[in-house]
Every structure is written in structure tokens, then in C-alpha cells.
Amino acid sequence: METVNILIEALPYIKKFHKKKILIKYGGHAMVDEKAMDSTARDTVLLKYVGMNPIVVHGGGPEISRAMDKIGKEPKFIEGLRITDRETMDIVKMVLVGKINTEIVSRIGWHGGNGVGISGKDSKLIEAVRKAPHEVINNVTGEKKIVDLGLVGEIRSINPEIVNVLTKNDYIPIISPIGVADNGETLNLNADTVAGDMASEMDAEKLIILTDVPGILADPKDPESLIRKIKIDEIEELILDGTITEGMLPKTMTCIKAIEDGVSSAHIIDGRVKHSVLLEIFTKKGIGTMIKS
Amino acid sequence: METVNILIEALPYIKKFHKKKILIKYGGHAMVDEKAMDSTARDTVLLKYVGMNPIVVHGGGPEISRAMDKIGKEPKFIEGLRITDRETMDIVKMVLVGKINTEIVSRIGWHGGNGVGISGKDSKLIEAVRKAPHEVINNVTGEKKIVDLGLVGEIRSINPEIVNVLTKNDYIPIISPIGVADNGETLNLNADTVAGDMASEMDAEKLIILTDVPGILADPKDPESLIRKIKIDEIEELILDGTITEGMLPKTMTCIKAIEDGVSSAHIIDGRVKHSVLLEIFTKKGIGTMIKS
């Protein structure tokens, strides 16, 4: 009987998001831990079956570094961005497209969903330009040096037709965050940014970013201090006073941009919590932090 | 959290009945008690939103008798069938189409569904022929007499196009059980039979008949003796040994016919139990009696 009462309670949410697109960024724990991965895939399939249109973008940082280790290549980062030479780019592609994406397709298929994995290269879904080399100042020594990140790109435009074709034909698209340059070269992209831009380009109703923290914390040291709801213009202050710390900053910026571009709400939620996506969508309180305009 | 676990448990059922047609016969308590009516309507809307295609056929006996009382006309029955003269037929139409059907449309609309009420007369959905007068023997006196039920009909053919058009355009069709004769006359039909024939004509996956008993009982006097599952060929015995009593007999026959005509399963369930339709569809055990081939 409880089953049924809960279904009935879910009805308003099912109605609200009927036929709406929900962009889910798989990240952190949900990309590493088998169970978390599986629970997230099942959530995604359920959204599809109750009439929504989930679209998945996945990340994959740790797995890439692990693959580099295996062949004895040391991962290098500057300002949180991976320096990507041609050999690294090959590993990035293989891990993202060949391993993680197919893994997600598997799990979604296992739960009865029709997942189709694509990358930003397929029919030029994501056109990108290489990030120009730029000057970086060492905070300690004051030394300046020119940094070239290699094959790291910035999104220039999105051609969403293939995603629309898949969605319209009842498939769940799973997107690997790489892009294609004018010269045909593959570029490494930030997965959060891809998720955000894809959300606005697809007129998504919601952007949900899975992380390994509860959301934006009023006191970064106190996991109990979760901010449940925040408006775009309230965020600036939190950035200025250092509440939104480095790790959270780019995710927050991605959410702000998506909302400014028309996405109704953006959510930073804890992928370590089982079924966090469903908790976000089907409970009044939600989980994590909701950002609205 | 429980919310979400239960949703996850519902997923296999949602998948199983995805885009399938579910024919629900509203009857008994669910047509009388405000709360039961409302809970049934809400269940129906939920089925629609999670991707199934519910089609409703409703009954209305008690309400018709009440309306006749009001104008001082005495309802008469022979063998459970209402003797229907022209004036009675007018009342039947007014109550079924004008009162009960619009009431169901209201409740479905209230819960967010797009209900559209039609009757068997709309675009000749149900073509019927008048039941021929026939001889009846009084069990006690042995007296024979010819009985003419008047404007009571038997279904000759169903033209389901209008129901298909409504279903395909995402409406929930709500059907009043009257038919149209060759001469244009309206005929009173048995609602269970309409539900059963409509289920087979529409290639429904399930026929669910709401009643005021728990289902088929092994011992008609013991409500605890519910038979949860029974095959068509096991039923005959129950009829012969008097287990299936008079009130249940026509409903059982309707179920058998529907299954023989291709409906996957038929269910006689207790409309007095709140959310009985959802309990039937979303729990492993179901409620009431399931009849299969």
C-alpha cells in the first residue's frame, strides 16, 4: 500500500517534467563506484520510462590518470586542467569513449533503457577551438611563464541535431566530452561545461551535476551547512567572501551560465547518495543545492 | 529515500506496460463513493503519465435507479437486466452520459489528465441490436412467459477509430455503455460486456474490472478465501460446483471472452480498496483475482 501512496506522491513531479529534457552530468563517485554507477543508470532509465527525456554527459578524470599510469605516463595539470599532448589525447578518447561511455550504455541497457553513446565528434556535435597558450604567474615566486595546455579546447558551437534525433526516437543519448577542431583534431573538453552548454542548447528543463560533496556549503568545512536553494545574484557574494571554494567554483559558474541561457533550474547534488537523481526530482526538498535565476 | 526505493521497485512494471492499453471498468463502490471515485481517477491519470494508455468504461446502475425514483418511476429488472422503456432509456442516457461520465472527466481533469467523455453512440462506436423477446421460466411456479426487455441491446460491432484517435492524441477516453441500433435508436448495454469487448477490440494488455468484492472467492461466504490466480479452464469447474455465484458469473464470463480474444490478463478487483488499480499494476502480488489463459 505504501508503494502506491508513494507513486501517487510522485505524480505531481511526473506531470511537471513530462516530456521535458533533463541534462544529467555523471561525475565523481557516480563514475567510480560500481554501485553508485548502477544506481544512477537505473535512475536515468526510470526518468525515461515515466515520460521525461534524460540526456547524459559524463566525465572521467580519475580513470584517465589511472590509464596513463598503466603505460607509465605521468598526468600533469595546470590550474586544474590536464596538459594534453597527442598521446594523452589518445588515452583520453579511449578511456572516455571506449571505456566509460560504453560502460554507461551497458548499465542503462541492463536496466531496460536504450542508451546510445556518442561523442562530441559524432556528426560534429561539439565544435571547439584550441585554448590559446597564455601567461601564468606563480603565486609564490612571482615567476611568469607561458603555458600551453596542448589539445585542450573551448566550445565554439553545438550542433544538437544528432541528440535530437536520438531523443525523438526514444533513445537515451550518452555524450563523451570531447570536441572537434576546424582541422579535424580532437580536443579535450571540461565535462561540466559540456553538460551546461548542452543543457542550454537543448532547452533542457534541468541541469543536474553529480559531485562528491553535498552541494554548496555555507561553511565549506561543515557538511551540515548545505545551502538548499540559492539565486544567481546571491552567489556572487559567496564567491567574493570565499565561501564557494576552488573546487566548486567552475561547477557553480556552469550552473549560472546555463540558467542565464534559459535552463529553468540547475542542481549540484551528491552522487555518493544512492538514487540522488530521483531524490532530487521526486521529493519536495530535493537534495543538494538548487540554483535558480 | 523510501519514496525513491519504491519508484525503483515500480520500474519493472512501468517498463512492462509501456505504451500498452489498459481497459479499466469503473463500477460498484468506485462509482458511488466520492473518495473511491477520486482515488480511481488519480490512479488512471498516473498510469497515463508513466506511459501506459488507460481506457475507461463506466457503469452506473444504482445512480440510474435513484434518478428514476426522483421522478416516481419504478425500476424493474428481469434476470438482472433492467427493463428499459423509452422514458427509462432517456434517464439512462442522462445519468450515464450527462452525469457519471462528466463527473469522471472532471475528476480526471482535476488530477491533470486530459479526459474526453464519449458514448457508444459517438461516431457509432458501438453498434448494437435489440435483444429479442424471449421465454422465461419461473423456477418456482414453472410458469413460462415471454419477456421483452425493451431497449436493451447486444453488441454487434465496435468501430474503435474514435478511441484510437483520442488515445494517440494523448487523451484518456471515458466511455458510457450505450449503443446505437441500425435504426438510430439508443440501446442500454451491460457495462462489463462493453469493457470486455472494447478490451479485445483495442488489443488491450489488461482488462481490470472494479467490483465490490475482493475477487473470486473459493468460498463465497469467506472473504478471506480469495483465489489470486486462475486459468480459464479451471473456472468451468468452479461454475459447475456453484463456487462462482450469480453476481460474479457475468463478470467472469466477460473476462474469459476477453482473454480468448487476445487480452493478456483480466482482473476482478475490489474497488473499495483505495488505489486498487495501482496495487494491481504495481505490486507483484496484485490484488483481487487474475484470470489468464
Add this chain to the structure above:
Amino acid sequence: METVNILIEALPYIKKFHKKKILIKYGGHAMVDEKAMDSTARDTVLLKYVGMNPIVVHGGGPEISRAMDKIGKEPKFIEGLRITDRETMDIVKMVLVGKINTEIVSRIGWHGGNGVGISGKDSKLIEAVRKAPHEVINNVTGEKKIVDLGLVGEIRSINPEIVNVLTKNDYIPIISPIGVADNGETLNLNADTVAGDMASEMDAEKLIILTDVPGILADPKDPESLIRKIKIDEIEELILDGTITEGMLPKTMTCIKAIEDGVSSAHIIDGRVKHSVLLEIFTKKGIGTMIKS
């Protein structure tokens, strides 16, 4: 041979209204007299078959009062509007939807048309708000009193999708003039107003209102004084000088509003004349009064 000459003469009208929507308000005599009803239904079917898209809105005042009489309830009116308590509303629904609408569907079906009866409640076709209680002054005594008409509504918005779906699929929609309030309650609506608003909402080419008078009369006492054609701005004068009398006033206002909202022409015609609808459409002179912008 004459047959054929007349068909040939009809061709220009058939061409002119090809695929156009024609909103016909069934009223007065055409709702009471069997023969008139039948002739109007046949006219409607003919329009459909020669390529136009008739949409029917019906009234039903006298029949409602008769039904109230039967159960010993006295009909009450203030300023021509029926005071509608809950019990009355039930009778209104039963008579309009259950009796009159099904009757029209029958007759249309009889002549080979695919009629589908709906009410303003179906998929919330007509959303309405309850008319607020308001002060009325007795012209004679000068006495003021607050009048509450009960469940009488005013149209707030029309969601014409269901009518479009029916029309596109070659059905003839027949609409009962009731609406649904925000709280789900049924409200009694003026049928002429429903016809007018539906005509503009559906981009109808013509609005035809069937009445029991020849049309607008230059001298209300002289049935020979019919005004055949009148422009919107000429009507005001007729209202001021008392030519357009009370009964005709609301119909005239409905016509004006429909034309201001884009309907090409509105017609007030005599439903007592056999085949008046066809006479209006297929003869140069037409019958009744034509109102144009």
C-alpha cells in the same frame, strides 16, 4: 436535369467555403421540433461531405425547465439567466450532455455523419469562472438587491485542441455549453456566447445562430421587415433606438464580438424554416440577417 443545374449553381459556394470551419449554434425550434432537428442535422452532414468543417454548439433551455418540472423543481431566472444551484446544475448537465447532445449525435449519425459529442469539460475545452454576485435594481420599485446566480459561469479561456483533433480526423464535433472552473466545478454557460467564442477561437469562416425569428427586424412587430445585411457600426444605432429588442440583444452582441475577433460573417437565421442552414450557405440571398464588419 434540374437536379444537376442546381448542383452546378451550388458549386461557387462549395468552392468558397472549401475546408472552412462553419460554427453552427443549434437553438430554439431546431432543438425542439423533431423534424426541424432532423433537417438541421442533415444540413450539417451535407456541409461536411461537400468539404466544409461544421462545428456544432447546442443550447437547451426549454428542455432543462421541462426536466426540472418533472422532479417538481421550479426553474428561476434573473435577467434571463437561470439561477443554478447544485441540483439544477446536475439537471443541466444531464439534459445538455446526456440527452440533447446524444440526440444530435444520433441524428447526425443517422444521416451518415461521424458526430462526436463533447462538453466544455472534456480535456478542459472551456475554462470558466463563476459570475460574481452583483447588485440588481428593480426598475419599478427602485429596490436594490444582491443577486447570486449560483453555478453560472463566464468563459475565461478555450483550449480548442480536442475540437481540432476531431475536425482534422473528419469527425463533426458537437459541443455542450458547460464549462469547468478552477476548482473542478461545472458551470452553466450561455450557449450563444460559447458558439461565438468558439467561432473566433477556431478561426471559423462563419457563425450561424439558429433562432425562432426571421433575423433582425427593422420593425420588431413586422416579420416582413427583415434586415438582410448590416454592418457592425450600423447596429449601434438600432440598439439605441430600441429596434434591437431584448431577446435579440445578446445574440447580436455575440455576433459583433465574433466578427471583431476575426470571423468573416455572422448570421442570425430562422431555425423554423426547413434547411435554413443550407439556404443561408447555398443561396445568393441567404436567409436571415448577415452581420459583417
Add this chain to the structure above:
Amino acid sequence: METVNILIEALPYIKKFHKKKILIKYGGHAMVDEKAMDSTARDTVLLKYVGMNPIVVHGGGPEISRAMDKIGKEPKFIEGLRITDRETMDIVKMVLVGKINTEIVSRIGWHGGNGVGISGKDSKLIEAVRKAPHEVINNVTGEKKIVDLGLVGEIRSINPEIVNVLTKNDYIPIISPIGVADNGETLNLNADTVAGDMASEMDAEKLIILTDVPGILADPKDPESLIRKIKIDEIEELILDGTITEGMLPKTMTCIKAIEDGVSSAHIIDGRVKHSVLLEIFTKKGIGTMIKS
């Protein structure tokens, strides 16, 4: 009022042939006399507007001979078939496609129809093979000689797609009776045969052949002796006993073949009678001779 009564009388015919294809062979008088031509064109447009799908095939013998005269070329016939050398074929094409067909398109356009003229060559609508030279015996002298009719063809196959495309898009197709050979050459075809074969290939409901006689006559010399209705198997006798004379024989054979191939009825009617097509379709008696299976 009469107008309207007649429209009402036409309704059953309009219903009966709703969306049905009617193949009309324009011939004889209706291809020569301006008024007859015009009346036939208007009839055709009317059929289209009241919901049928007329398809026109035209002939043109006399006009071709006249054009040949103009350039001083003598028309020659053997067994009623025109001996067609290359120069003659050019004239045939020019007269049929360039003159008669465009003339019909004009008249249909004038009455508000969207006629599109095509020939059997367009997208290889009619593939034909040249009639082989064959022996002919002179009935009088008993002399035998080999006759080569030149570019005269027999229909091998019909590719009706273009006619379907035109019909589905609400155009009236007007077809000139020429065909294309395997080698690309144009072949002269018998227009009646084209009409008959086209009728069966298009699953037409009716084949109507316009001639200059009242129909099949019981006594060929007595125009009053019209046979109104005849079955296929009754015709054989009439052929054997010489009732069906030479001129009528091929038309009759065409009708029989069309009916055997699935056309519901075939009609040989008098094109000299004004609006003969409408008289045939919209009156109970029809005109001319109806042939049924």
C-alpha cells in the same frame, strides 16, 4: 428552396462516392463542342469539390485528322486504327498534349479546379509496345495483306505513381493517351483502352465513357431502345446477335475488362447531353448504360 431540396437529394450520392476515384473518358461531342466541353469540365470540378477524385483521360481523333488536313497529309485508317508514321505521331502528340489537354486544363482551371495535364510519357506513366504487323483479310475480295500500323502501341504496364501523387495533392490529373516504348519512342494508344486500364490500375470506383450515342441500344436504329443496366454475362449474347455494333464493341470490351479487373461499375453515356456526368452520378436512374459484374 428547391436548390436546397436537391442538394439534400444529392447527399446519398456524395456520401457513396466520398474519396472514391472516378475515371472519366472525355470523348466525342464533349471533345468538339465548346459548350459540351465546358459543361463536362465544370462537372469534373464539382465532383472534386464534393469530395470525389475525378481522373480524366481524353481522346481526340477528329481534331488530329483536321490538323493533318491543314498540312496536307491524308489520314489513313485500317480497322478503325490510324496508320501512324513518324510525322503523324508528331501531329498526334501536338494535338493531344499541346492542344486538347491544355484546353481541358484551361476549362477546369476556369471553373476553379486545379487541373494538371500529363501524358503517358511523363515519368513513364504508360509503357507500351508497338503493335506487331499482322495479316488482314479483305472481306470483299478475300485478298490478304500484311498491315503495319506504324507507331501504334498496346499498353504493357502502367506506373500510376505520378497520378497518385497528383490526386493525393488535390490536383485533377488529365491524361493524354500516348505511351512510351522501351526504346523511348512515343506510341499512339486507343484512348478508351487507356481509360479502362487506368481505371483498374487506380482502383477506380467508376469508369465513365462519354460518347455520342445514348448508350448501348437494344435496337441500334432506335435511340429510344436504350439498355439502362446490363451484366457482363448478358453482353456476350448481344455481341453474338449483332446488337452491339462495331462502333460500340471496343468501348463495351473496355468496360468489361475494367469490371473484371475490379472497377465497381462502368458507364457508356451520351456526352451530347449537358452535364451528363453529373446526371449519371447524382440521379437514381443515371443516364446511358451501366455495366456491372
Add this chain to the structure above:
Amino acid sequence: METVNILIEALPYIKKFHKKKILIKYGGHAMVDEKAMDSTARDTVLLKYVGMNPIVVHGGGPEISRAMDKIGKEPKFIEGLRITDRETMDIVKMVLVGKINTEIVSRIGWHGGNGVGISGKDSKLIEAVRKAPHEVINNVTGEKKIVDLGLVGEIRSINPEIVNVLTKNDYIPIISPIGVADNGETLNLNADTVAGDMASEMDAEKLIILTDVPGILADPKDPESLIRKIKIDEIEELILDGTITEGMLPKTMTCIKAIEDGVSSAHIIDGRVKHSVLLEIFTKKGIGTMIKS
């Protein structure tokens, strides 16, 4: 191997004009010489098969005069326009529609294309008005006289639906340059003008006019002085200084108008060169003169 290299070289052109409409005016040599005609037809079919949408407009002056000769009627021209009495108009129609158009359809069919011949009269594709009689001054004598060209028209509007229907259904439309007047009369039109107006109305990518000269020549007497590319505003000068001579003037004006109305490029090319259409489309240099905005 060369075959393949050349196909590969053609790829960029095939891509560039993928699904684009190409309006080709068949004229001059390409309408007279069998081989030229055939090569042009084959080019047209190839364009269709490699994914473009060719639309053909043809001329036919010389053939018309020849046909007039045959019946002993002298062709007369004023200012390059044929004086067209009713008899001449008949010949024009017969030659254009009945002979040249069917001939082109034949050749296109022979090479595997689905050509459908239509004229400006079909479903009123080209509506025209008769050119008003106007005063002409004899350059030599200074004498003035009123000239009436008879049934010569100017294009008033184009209803391109039929061409769109044909193109969308994979047919190649072949259009004869005649128009229909308000009174239903056929009017003789300039084929170049028809081609130009059709190109803009259809949003064609290219207008290609086949002539009997290499293109616009810098020195009209020197065929080697071909201008390969010219902008609209450079042309005026050439007209003023007499470089663009009388014969070329109207074709040039047609090209300018088409480009001003949105066609991307217009080409005047030499139809005497075999496969000139393909040379224009598939080589970098093209042939003839290209006019751009």
C-alpha cells in the same frame, strides 16, 4: 583510376549543391540539335541522381516558326517578340507543350530520370496579363505606330506548389513557357523570363541559361573575349558602352533580376558545347559567364 580521381574532384561540387534547386533554361542549339538535346538531358538526370534538384524551363522559337511554315502561315516579329494571333497561339502551344516538352520528357526518361512535363497553365502555375498595345517609333522614318502583339503576356504571379510537389516526390519538372490570363486565355511568354522568375520563386541556387554563344563577350566580335565572371553593378557600364548587344540584353536583364530576387548565381553558357551544364557545375573554371551580386 582516372574515373575515380575525377569523381573525387567532383565531390566538393556535389556537396555544395546538395538538395539545392538548379533552374536550367534549355535554349538555342540544345533545343535543336539531337545530340546536344540528348547530352543536356543526360546532364540534368545526373544532377538529380547526385542529389540536386534540377528544374527545366524550355524555349522553342525556331521550331514554332517551322511549324507555321508547314501550314503556310508567316511568322511575324516586332522588337524580337512574336505577333501571336489565336491561330499562332494554338501552334505555339502544340509545339511547346505537345512536341518539345514531350521530347524532353522522353530524353530524360531514356537516361533514367522521372521527368514530368507541365505548362504554365497547369494548376495556374503562371498567371499572366496580356501585354498592352503600345506605340513604337521607327528609328529610320520616325514614323509612330501602335503595335498590338496579340496573345503575348507578362508574368503577373507564379503559384509554384505543383513544381514543389513534383520536386519533393523526386520528379524532374519540365516547364513550357506559356501562361494563363484571368479570362482563361493562354498567353505566349518569353522563356528566359519564365526561367528567371521561376528561379527566384523557387529559391533556386543557380539559374543556368543555355545559349548559342560562349557567354558575354568583352568584344562581341571576338569569341575569345569571354567575360568569365561579372558583378551586377559592372554590367550597367557594358550596356551603356554597347558591349552587351541586343541579343544578349534580355538574357542579361533576366539574370540580374533573378540575382536581385535572391538566386545565388546566374550563368549564361554555350549550349553548343557538349555537357556544358556539367562543365558549369563540376569544374572550378566553369564555362560561360557567371553573374553574381
Add this chain to the structure above:
Amino acid sequence: METVNILIEALPYIKKFHKKKILIKYGGHAMVDEKAMDSTARDTVLLKYVGMNPIVVHGGGPEISRAMDKIGKEPKFIEGLRITDRETMDIVKMVLVGKINTEIVSRIGWHGGNGVGISGKDSKLIEAVRKAPHEVINNVTGEKKIVDLGLVGEIRSINPEIVNVLTKNDYIPIISPIGVADNGETLNLNADTVAGDMASEMDAEKLIILTDVPGILADPKDPESLIRKIKIDEIEELILDGTITEGMLPKTMTCIKAIEDGVSSAHIIDGRVKHSVLLEIFTKKGIGTMIKS
């Protein structure tokens, strides 16, 4: 001019394969050498643009072994099949889906095609079962042992919907040869077999297998002894007499099976020859060996 002549010569082939599906197996040289890869990609794009529907299946053996080397894992084969433990399977997926497939998508995109890379796991395109462990006899020692190839699969069924959706929407599908087992596990498949089965499942017109030999050789040691054309029943003999040697045997068997399942022709061609695919399709002689029924 030559350009154009060759295009004209290509027309019959373009017509013949219009809208037909061509299954191309990329293998050998064409998967290794940059230039060969690029030329094959360009060929594929050209086929798409001239109206055919190419579908690509790719292999990748050598690249997989190279990737294994990099992480110090030794590739092992039994009877030409790779022993695939879980770690190897991960590498297979990464190389096939993440590296080779994206590389092909890149090259196709570079030449203007809309490639979309998928694997047999996407929406369960290829369902497979694990090859059962089986006994192998050492030819030399006569020793028997049970061999378990690990995650190597055999195709059980193909669900081609996703490939159809992509093809219909004008994408070029590029398929990696892995399959999904009932338990969700990824299985390594033989790419030739995938190509063959996909060809029959998709009703392809042609199956083209790119290899590193000229085709089937009458004398395996003499590259000049190419068999240009062979029928299925002639092949058996060649197998028996040892002409078709080990390397060629499975490819030949794949071709035979495809043809028996309805593919019109299968081709084993030399991927080392530049533009070999186009040479096969656009020249009369073709290249390599053609196998027909």
C-alpha cells in the same frame, strides 16, 4: 571535359545503387595507413552524397595488440581468435570504440560526411553469446586440450533500429564490432562476421570487405591470378583443393552467408589500392573478387 565524360560514365552506377545500402568493412591496410584510411573515408562520403547509403563496420586487430604491448600484456591467439580476458576486453573496447571508431568519424567529418560512431552495445544493436569452451587438438603432438577463449562471442541477433534511424536521418553509421551478452557483459566479435550479418540484416545491396590482398587468387602465390567473379557453388571446390587458404577462408564464408541471406553481391577487395571502394562501384571491371549467388 574529361571530368564530365567520366561523371557521365558513372551515371549508370549512381542510378543502379540509388538509395541502396552498401556495407563496407574497413580492414587491413585501410585501418593502418593514414592515407589509405583517408582515401577510404572520402570514398564513403562520396557514396553518401551521390545518393547511396554506406554503412561502415571496422576491424582493428593490429592496433589492439599494439595497445596491449604498451601496457606489457602479451596478446594470445588460438586458431586466429584472440584470447580475451577481462583486461583485454577493456583494451579492445578502448581501442575499437575510443580510438579507431572516433578516428573514422573524424576523417568522414573532415570530408563533409555526418558520421556517427556506435558499437554493438548501443541500444543492444548486437546481442551475442559467449563462445563455449571447446576441445582443440594439437596437429603436431596430437594432444587435446580444452580452450576457453574468454570474452569472445558469437552473434545471436541484431536489432538494427538504431542503424536505420541514423541512415534515414542522413548520417553515416560507423559500427565497432563488439556485442552485448544477456548478462550485460561486452563480448569481442569477429569484424568480418559483424559486417556480413549486418549486411543481410539491413538488406544491403553490396558487402565490400577491404583486405590486404587483391582478392581470391587462383594461385595463392601469384598475385596476378586474381579471380574476378565467382559463384557460390564454384567456391566449394576452391576450398577443397586448397586454393582458398586459411586467411581468406573466413572472409569467403562470410560473403557466402551474406549472399545466401539476400545480399546481392559481396566483394573482397584490396584496401591498399587507393580509392578501391570507388573503383569497385564505379567501374565495369571492378577490382578484387566479386561473389554472387
